[in-house]
Amino acid sequence: MMPWEAFFDEAVRQAVLPGSSVLDIGAGLRVDGSRGNVVDSTRAWIKPLLEQATYVVMDPVDTYHPDIVADVMDMPSVASASFDTVFCLAVLEHVPRPWDAMREIHRVLKPGGTFVGYVPFLSPYHGMPGYYGDFFRYTDEGVRSICSGFVDVRLVPVRGPVETLVHLLPGTLPRRLLGGLVRRIDGIRRSSGHQVSGYTFTAKKALNNDNTHTNL
Secondary structure, eight states, X not given: OOHHHHHHHHHHHHHOOTTOEEEEETOTTOOOXXXXXXXXXXXXXXXXXXXXXXXXXXXXXXXXXXXXXOBTTBOTTSOTTOEEEEEEESOGGGOSOHHHHHHHHHHHEEEEEEXXXXXXXXXXXXXXXXXXXXXXXXXXXXHHHHTTTOEEEEEEEESOHHHHHHHHSSSSHHHHXXXXXXXXXXXXXXXXXXXXXXXXXXXXXXXXXXXXXXXX
C-alpha cells in the first residue's frame, strides 16, 4: 500500500465512527452503486463503516440521486454544525470559488469535526462540458491556504514526480508498463515533494470554534 493510500484509509477509519454523521460532497467515496454512480471496488471495505453511520450524499444536480441537491459554495439547506465528518474528494478543482466552499464546509462541521479531501496538482484537464468545469490545481501551500480556518491540517502527496510524469501521458498503456518501475525510482531518489499528482489531506474544525471561517 502506498503512503497516500494508507493515509486515506486511516483517515476514513478515524472519521467514520458508529453513530457519526457523514456528508460526502460529490459522492467521491464511490461506494454506493445504487445511485448509478461509478463504484470503486477497492473501497468496498468502507461501506460497512458507513452503514453504522448516518451517510448523506450531496451533489449540485440530481443525476446520481444525492440526498441533498446543493452547491457546495452555498448550501443554506444544510444546518450549521450538523456533521461529524465531511468528505470532498476530487471536487474542489471543479469549484469556481473554493474558498467559499471551504467556508461552507467549515460551517456545517461540528466543532471537533473532520474534513477529508483530495485535490489534484499536476493532473490533466478533466472537466465535463455542460456538467462541471475544471478551474484549479493545488500546491501543498494552496491546500493550507484554503484550510486557513481549520486546525491540524495534514496532507500527503499522491505519487512522486516521475510517476506523475507518466500519469500525465495520454492513455493507460504507459502506466501499465512503467508503473512499478517509476514508483521504485521515486522511492530511491530525493525529491522536494512538490512535483506530485495531488494531495490527500485532513483538517479539523477547532473544538471551541464557532461558525466563522477566515481566508487569506
